[in-house]
Amino acid sequence: MSRKATVTRETRETNITLTLELDGSGKTDIDTGIGFFDHMLNGFARHGLFDLTLHCDGDLDVDSHHTIEDVGIVLGTALRQALGDKAGIARFGSCLLPMDETLAMCAVDLGGRPYFVYDATFETPACGCMDTQMAREFFYAVSYSAAMNLHLKVLYGENDHHKLEAMFKAFAKALDAAASPDPRIQGVLSTKGVL
Numbered sequence: 001m002s003r004k005a006t007v008t009r010e011t012r013e014t015n016i017t018l019t020l021e022l023d024g025s026g027k028t029d030i031d032t033g034i035g036f037f038d039h040m041l042n043g044f045a046r047h048g049l050f051d052l053t054l055h056c057d058g059d060l061d062v063d064s065h066h067t068i069e070d071v072g073i074v075l076g077t078a079l080r081q082a083l084g085d086k087a088g089i090a091r092f093g094s095c096l097l098p099m100d101e102t103l104a105m106c107a108v109d110l111g112g113r114p115y116f117v118y119d120a121t122f123e124t125p126a127c128g129c130m131d132t133q134m135a136r137e138f139f140y141a142v143s144y145s146a147a148m149n150l151h152l153k154v155l156y157g158e159n160d161h162h163k164l165e166a167m168f169k170a171f172a173k174a175l176d177a178a179a180s181p182d183p184r185i186q187g188v189l190s191t192k193g194v195l
Contacts, residue, residue, distance in 0.1 A: 005081035007074050013066035014058040020078040024051030032056040036128030040168040048172030072138040076145025091189040093177030097170035102157025104166035106174040109149035112195040116143040120154040
């Protein structure tokens, strides 16, 4: 059974259509109007082996906030839908990812309870046209829309591009591990019997 979802969301600030295939090969077709954000999302899909199609028309004449946050909401919604009842998945995943001088950590629990912990600082206000402070808003939106527990931390690093890229890739690897089917798991991995 295909673990795939398509979500469309239209507001006065953004118009987004996104398709996520969890069991993909890293193929992408992404256009948010923010080049650096597209680069981060391409890295996320490639390293998580997710197929991701995303088109967003946002109010970039205002700034990048609505586009990045709303893409997070839609990606989290698609993830929740694609996972279905979560039967047979590992549920937990983590990754410690190096990117040159930077080391980032991500841990994920797809147990159905949203929670978000974030620890990263940046030296510059933006990378390309993406505000560095928007990374937090993006991952927060994903975690709550997907109803997932997400912890992200940059342990150390100097280059802001490397820090952001390490976080997106660490998230991809941790999410791929958590969403992966495990033939040993019968039903959902919970003592409650539901997720």
